[in-house]
Amino acid sequence: MSTTVVITGASAGIGRATARLYARRGANVVLVARGEGGLEAVADEVAVLGGRPLVQAADMADAARVEAVAEAAEKEFGPIDVWINCAFSTVFAPFEEITAEEFQRVTEVTYLGFVNGTRTALTRMLPRDRGTIVQVGSALGERSIPLQSAYCGAKHAINGFTSSLRTELLHRGSNVHVTVAQMPAVNTPQFEWVRSRLAKHPMPVPPIYQPEVAARGVVYAADHPRRKQYYVGATTVATVWANRLVPALLDRYLARTGFDSQQTDRIPPAGLDNLFEPVDRTPADDQGAHGVFDDSAHSRSWQETLVRHPVATALGTGVAALGVARGLNRLTARKA
Template sequence: MEPTRSEIVVITGASAGVGRATARLYARRGAWIVLVARGRDGLRAAAEEVEALGGRALVQPADVSDARQVEAVAEAAEEAFGPIDVWVNCAFATVFAPFAEITAEEYARVTDVAYHGFVNGTRAALARMLPRDRGTVVQVGSALGERAIPLQSAYCGAKHAVNGFTSAVRTELLHRHSRVRVTVVQLPAVNTPQFSWVRSRLRGHPSPVPPIYQPEVAARAIVHAAGHPGRKQYLVGAATWATIWANRLAPAALDRYLARTAFDTQQTDARPESPPGGNLFTPSDDLPGTDAGAHGVFDTCSHPHSWHAALSRHRGTVTAAATAAAGAAVLAVRSLRR
C-alpha cells in the first residue's frame, strides 16, 4: 500500500493572528502548509513553528491584492508539495475611522486585500481544483459581513462582498456538479495583533467588540470547516449568531444601539501602539513587534473556548442527542400515565 499523502494547505495571512493559529493547528495534523503574507519576519517564525509541530512549511511572501503574485504562490505550492487540498483565504486589512475620514486610496487598499485578495485566492485555487474535481476553499469571514458597524465601513463592505461572491461561486459549482467545495467561517471578535497594526484615526487603541475570542477558537472552526465543507457557512461564537439574528429581526433597533455604543466599544483608553500609517500599505516587518504570533494585546479578556462553536461543529450529534432525549422524555411520560 502507498503511504497516505499529507494534506496540502495554503493559508493567506499566515504570518499572524487567525492565519498563524490555523497554520499551527494544521501542523499538529502533519499537514504541508504554504504560508502566505507580506511580512517576512512573521512568515519565517511561522515556518519554524510549523516544522517544530510536525508539519512542513513553504514560505511564500506575497501581496494577495496582486493576482499575479497569488497565481505564482499557487504554482510554487504545487511544484514543491503537489496538488493543493485546502486553500484558506484569511488575509486582513482595515482602517478604523469614520467613513468621511477615510481616503479613496485607503478604501481601495482595504477592498483590494480583504475582498479582491479572496477573489484572487479563490481563482488560483479553483484553476487547479476544478480539473481534478476535488479540493476545498475556506473563506474566513466575519459577523461584520452580515451586520456592519461604524468605524469599519471599508472592512464591513469587503466582508459583505466576500459573502456575495462566494454564494455566486457556490451556485456555479453546484451547476456543474463539481465536487470542489467552498464554505465560509463567520468569525466573532478575535484577539489578534492586527488591532495594534491597523491604520487608525481613533483617539484610543483600536479594540475588538466584546466578547472577544482567542485565535485558536477561530482556527478550530476553520480546520473543521475545511474537513466538512458541505455547509454554506459556519457561525463561530454565540455573539456572531446573536448579531446576525438581531440584524434580521430588528435591524433598525440594532442601528440605533450601535450608533450609541459601538464608537466607545471599539477603542480603549490606551494610546494607539502603531504608527498612524499602520500596516495598510507597509508590511508589518516595518512595525514594532514584527513577529507578534497569533495573539494580540487582549489576552486577559479573551475566551479560549466557545461552547457555541463546539456545538456548531457537532450539530448532527447534538441534534441526534436532543431527538433521543425528547423521545426518552415522551416514553417516560407515557409510562407514568399507565
C-alpha cells in the same frame, strides 16, 4: 499522504493559529503573507509541530503574485487540497476620514484578495474535481458597525461573491467545495498594526475570543465543507439572528455604543501601520498569533461543541438571538 493547505494571512492571528493546527496533523503548509518576519517565525513553528512549511511572501491584491504562490506550492508539494483565504487590511475611522486610496486598498486586499485566491485555487481544483476553499469571514459581513466601513463592505462582498460561486459549482455538479467560516471579535495583532484615526487605541468589540477558537472553526469548516457557512462563537450567531429579526434596533444600538466599544482608554499605537507595507519585516518584529487583549479574551466557546449538532445549534442560538433582541429593545427604549 499529507494534506497540502495554503493559508493566506498566515503570519499572525487566525491564519497563524490555523497553520499550527494543520502542522500538528503533519500537513504541508504553504504560508502566505507580506511580512517576512512573521512568516519565518510561523514556518519554524510549523516545522517543530510536525508539518512541512513553505514560505511565500505575497500581497494578495496582486493576482499575478498569487498565481506564482500556487505554482510554487504545487511544485514543492503536489496538488493543493485546501485553500484558506484569511488575509485582510482595514482602517479604523469614520467614513468621511478615509481617503479614496485607503478605501481602495482595503477593498483590494480584503475582498479582491479573496477573489484572487479563489480563482487561483479553482484553476487547479476544477480540472481535478476535488478540493476545498474556506473563506474566513466575519459577523461584520452580515451586520456592519461604525468606524469600519471599508472592512464591513469587503466582508459583505465576500459573502455575495461566495454565494454566487457556490451556485455555479452546484450547477456543474463539481466536487470542489467552498464554504465560509464567519468569525467573532478575535484577539489578533491587527489592533496594533491597523491604520487608525481614532482618539484612543482600537479594540475588538467584546466578547473577544482567542485566535485558537477561530482556527478550530476554520479547520472544522475545511473538514466539513458541504455546509454553506459556519458561525464561530455564540456572539456571531446571536448577532446574525438579531440583525435579521430587529435590524433597526441594532442600528440605533450601534449608533449609541459602537464608537466607544471599539476603543480602549489607552492612547493609539505610535509608528507604522500595515495598510500599504508590512510592519513585521524581520523576525524581531514578529508579534505571534495573539494581540494585546489576552486578559479579556476567551480561549473556549460552547458554540464550538454545538456546531457539530446543527439542530441544537439552531435552537440554542435562536433563543440567544431573541434574548439579545429583547435586551436591545429595552436598552434603546431607556436611552431614547
